[in-house]
Amino acid sequence: MSQTRIMLDEKDIPTHWYNVVADMPNPPLPPLGPDGNPVGPEKMLEIFPGNILEQEMSAERWIPIPEEVREIFKLWRPTPLMRAHRLEKVLGTPAKIFYKYEGVSPSGSHKTNTSVPQAYYNKQAGFSRVTTETGAGQWGSAVSFAGQMFGIEVRIYMVKISYEQKPYRRSMMQTWGGNVFPSPTNMTQAGRDALAQDPNNMGSLGLAISEAVEEAASRADTNYTLGSVLNHVLLHQTVIGLEAKKQLAMVGEYPDMVFAPCGGGSNFGGIAFPFLADKAAGKKVRLVGVEPISCPSMTKGIYAYDYGDSSGYTPLMKMYTLGHNFMPPGIHAGGLRYHGESPLVSQLYHEKLIEAVAVPQLATFAAGIQFARAEGIIPAPESCHGIRAVIDEALRCKETGEPKTLLFCLSGHGHFDMFSYDRYLSGQLEDYDYPQELVAEATKDLPKVDWPKAA
């Protein structure tokens, strides 16, 4: 049997991030205020350091990764690229399936690829504290770890219901020294207002974001960190695709198709953007974002300027959106709950440089379990979306006889998601196909702005 694990040495950790903006046919559309005018950097500087903002707006193709960041990456990078021999055999497919496994990071997902540089840049810029919000706790864990690496205080507003019902991620954050608060708190105006209305408020992600941003904006020593959506976050994740390309080349392969789950876009951007560089240079490769049919921002959403958060606190960004008040149905257990899609991914999708598919929940968990039984690793529910799409493609290859090379990003393990697996295994989950009609309804009141501005 040919090689199963393709490893790189620590000296092969990328020295530069790849910035997809350099290869986009059109420049990214600017963030706008409700008045339709571009939002200048001064607004962003309230909550982000200048060095990160510079990356956010850069059009340079290659951006150097600081040595201090690469030093921390050595704790788990380069990550393995695996050939899924056993899955191929179970499926009886002529396709070759490869996966890049990011679950070996300390927090168990790809999120540390950006939390570490974000902590580093804040430290460099003289900030000693960062805030963030977290729901289930994946992003909060990644920030806690990163803050500890650079001696930065981390303050996490964790949705209260998760804080109480999912104590393990909370303990993980605390183990790394993070300060975790059940949101709403009485430490912010947003929190106090919510508690005044309802002292038993169990919180929401939107409210936790408001608290984290409010604290960051109100203190000179504190910034805000975000785990997805923005350009610099996707930039940081490109280490995944850059390593994967090198590893595939070591075994003489190049993918026909690259798959990744798509929520806020950091996983997809991470593995797919470096291949988009080749596509821009004329190479044939298909890049497929995979989303849940219950949160189908690209496959059913509209392409419009919308807020990044549910409270309308952020600038307006042009993206595929289900409306910023979108709430995933209660039955949805698989993550990727964001109402929109990152502006970069959205623009590339709009320009037909990438594709998107949506997969149903039950088939997604079934794919995760089929994968675990073949390959051992139990994938995070988010990662299962990519696996579902890959298995579907591999089964098509079985029918057509095409020996395609398929690559996907296994962004994290499911050790903290066994509750969702349990709900699936005990028959408590069902499919929910988000109705197209609801999209028009939910987006009808968005500010009527666009870019370029109508004359």
Added chain:
Amino acid sequence: MSQTRIMLDEKDIPTHWYNVVADMPNPPLPPLGPDGNPVGPEKMLEIFPGNILEQEMSAERWIPIPEEVREIFKLWRPTPLMRAHRLEKVLGTPAKIFYKYEGVSPSGSHKTNTSVPQAYYNKQAGFSRVTTETGAGQWGSAVSFAGQMFGIEVRIYMVKISYEQKPYRRSMMQTWGGNVFPSPTNMTQAGRDALAQDPNNMGSLGLAISEAVEEAASRADTNYTLGSVLNHVLLHQTVIGLEAKKQLAMVGEYPDMVFAPCGGGSNFGGIAFPFLADKAAGKKVRLVGVEPISCPSMTKGIYAYDYGDSSGYTPLMKMYTLGHNFMPPGIHAGGLRYHGESPLVSQLYHEKLIEAVAVPQLATFAAGIQFARAEGIIPAPESCHGIRAVIDEALRCKETGEPKTLLFCLSGHGHFDMFSYDRYLSGQLEDYDYPQELVAEATKDLPKVDWPKAA
């Protein structure tokens, strides 16, 4: 900074296990019946296949690892050897600290190193089902995974209180297709007897063992699997030390001291035995088993023939023991709860070829957290014992200025143990120094047998 991660290629997965029996000054003492006579293989064949029993009794130095087993190992082996640069810096020690990280396996610990060959040998010998018991679920997970790899049905008796209170390990076992039953069940005589006495019996590890062994003994198609204590289990774990030796040699190092937690001995045997081969050949290296002061079998136990299980179902084995009725105190959260020590480790300790130390619980969790904050990985509580001893030694090196090279086995991650971390972080744990007086009391009624038999 010198290399952090030292990786091997998949072709470097060991081709043979190292059998320490070949290098012991005296042959292992035989298991005895209560009458003082050695127990023949026919008794063991009721619950183990012949090919495993052959390994259990072998004195061959090198035993080949089947290709089919090495194929599965490729899913996570060779595991990384890490230089703990950041921990060294935090401690300010001149010591060099290396750790072998086994938490990258699908089930998150070193246990899969033996569950995989055990499933393979059962399959080879024509058995289609295996049973086992599990408490918190670490071993049950490893067997579920291994059974799935070879198409063997796995039946796990899980202590009922854990089944209900720790559903996540249960879901993990089920994800890999394992059948998990809350013990006591009404499927075995042992279970029915317990339920007749108390219908609300919440189970114990001893009872779960009895159920698993009873089912295995009563069916021709079924065997029993064990995750520690026995010779073949420790043999299978030697891949850890064999890889570590090679990895250290790649950076020109050889350990002055090797540390590992010691409960049933599989972790310690795995990393330390391959170095004992060198010691037998005259090389200077110290091998240190680390146990909790609340379950101090080597440091406070007696060296005597005792049962391997609490019900007295197994043959008598010569080992360091606290008495087979030993129960760790309720306050103990750190694993390594076994009343005895594996016969091989015990004999080597008795012959002063290895050392043992005991560490208190609070200092153990403190060490785990210090490690997590320096190196990222959150260690399993069992692994924290080894870390505590390594940190203590590194601090001694700081005082003496000795630049010792220290190696330890980080046997697993703590993702399923955050409940214990939470108890530590919230001040709910305390130290318990097991009283020496209790040992004599608890071992006074053991069968008065020994080997060689008194004339």
